[in-house]
Amino acid sequence: MAATAPTITLRRPDDWHLHFRDGNMMKAVVGETARHFARAIVMPNLVPPVVRGADAAAYAERIRAALPEGARFTPLMTLYLTEETDPADVRAAAEAGIITAVKLYPAGATTNSASGVRDFKKVRPVLEVMEQIGLPLCIHGEVTDKDVDIFDREAVFIDRTLDPLRREMPGLRVIMEHITTRDAVDYVRAAERNLGATITVQHLIINRNHILAGGIRPHYYCLPVAKREEHRVAVRGAAVSGDARFFFGSDSAPHLDHAKESACGCAGCFSATNAVSAVTEVFDQDGALDKLEAFLSLNGPAYYRLPANEERITLEKGEPVAYPAKIPTPEGELTVFDPGFPLHWRVVG
Ligand code: NCD
Numbered sequence: 096m097a098a099t100a101p102t103i104t105l106r107r108p109d110d111w112h113l114h115f116r117d118g119n120m121m122k123a124v125v126g127e128t129a130r131h132f133a134r135a136i137v138m139p140n141l142v143p144p145v146v147r148g149a150d151a152a153a154y155a156e157r158i159r160a161a162l163p164e165g166a167r168f169t170p171l172m173t174l175y176l177t178e179e180t181d182p183a184d185v186r187a188a189a190e191a192g193i194i195t196a197v198k199l200y201p202a203g204a205t206t207n208s209a210s211g212v213r214d215f216k217k218v219r220p221v222l223e224v225m226e227q228i229g230l231p232l233c234i235h236g237e238v239t240d241k242d243v244d245i246f247d248r249e250a251v252f253i254d255r256t257l258d259p260l261r262r263e264m265p266g267l268r269v270i271m272e273h274i275t276t277r278d279a280v281d282y283v284r285a286a287e288r289n290l291g292a293t294i295t296v297q298h299l300i301i302n303r304n305h306i307l308a309g310g311i312r313p314h315y316y317c318l319p320v321a322k323r324e325e326h327r328v329a330v331r332g333a334a335v336s337g338d339a340r341f342f343f344g345s346d347s348a349p350h351l352d353h354a355k356e357s358a359c360g361c362a363g364c365f366s367a368t369n370a371v372s373a374v375t376e377v378f379d380q381d382g383a384l385d386k387l388e389a390f391l392s393l394n395g396p397a398y399y400r401l402p403a404n405e406e407r408i409t410l411e412k413g414e415p416v417a418y419p420a421k422i423p424t425p426e427g428e429l430t431v432f433d434p435g436f437p438l439h440w441r442v443v444g
């Protein structure tokens with residue numbers, strides 16, 4: 096008799112940091128996320144950005160309309176914080192249940208972040224409302240100064256910006272997005288309250304050699320850029336530890352191949368398609384499958400003060416799963432993140 100395949104059942108995962116884009120790109124990728132995830136925090140860095148509550152409501156409607164027939168998926172919307180953001184609009188959008196968080200991009204930090212924040216004093220009234228009502232602030236934690244080395248921008252952001260902000264506003268509920276350094280892991284671990292962090296698929300798996308050694312690999316380039324190996328090890332250690340302050344945010348960020356494979360390639364890895372399998376493989380490699388549900392399905396909702404999903408998914412271990420390498424869109428293809436090792440865990444129900 097054949098041995099039965101190992102399986103693992105967990106509450107349906109959520110993705111606490113995701114880019115859907117809009118239009119044809121969104122239509123091509125929403126199903127990739129909705130297949131395995133119940134909810135996702137949807138990033139607002141469209142062109143133009145999602146700034147007002149009404150923009151977020153309209154965008155949520157476009158996402159829902161693009162979902163495949165029968166999908167059970169809830170987009171959790173965010174507003175893009177600008178120096179002109181109206182605190183009353185943020186409060187109203189939160190109270191109406193239109194938004195779940197606000198996103199802070201330091202101006203110029205990443206894709207479509209030109210209308211982000213330069214002068215933190217200007218957004219203080221919005222942050223005060225958020226502190227008051229407990230609305231989470233998702234932060235892209237990198238300084239943008241040209242004189243700071245790109246590999247140091249996260250660590251410098253913690254010292255120069257994040258820590259002073261949190262000391263000034265200890266009641267503000269912050270999520271440090273897509274952390275990539277030991278510095279960020281240590282900083283989050285040291286926080287007693289009101290700080291969580293998301294971790295992507297790629298930062299569990301790649302270091303900067305994957306991007307640069309033996310040829311430049313644009314599909315591994317994202318921001319914050321992957322750092323040296325000791326940082327990857329620290330980030331991975333935080334994810335598999337089960338510590339409730341760390342949870343999954345894919346930062347799946349679709350760009351067409353021609354925009355990535357270019358003299359000035361865009362930042363972003365697209366991982367929605369195989370993220371659940373890849374994260375499960377990572378936890379299996381580290382002997383931490385007992386912490387998988389915490390990372391994918393429990394820690395995020397707990398931090399966001401939302402109920403965990405009641406629905407379950409089951410993964411089965413067997414022959415490597417053949418995920419598509421590319422996703423077609425009417426404007427061209429996009430490349431699915433290649434973890435560089437076979438994925439044995441398949442979502443079966
Ligand atoms: C994201 C994108 O493409 O929108 N890119 C990325 O490299 N992660 C933006 C972001 O989250 O920084």
Ligand code: ZN
Pocket residue numbers: 112113114138346348
């Ligand atoms: Zn992102």
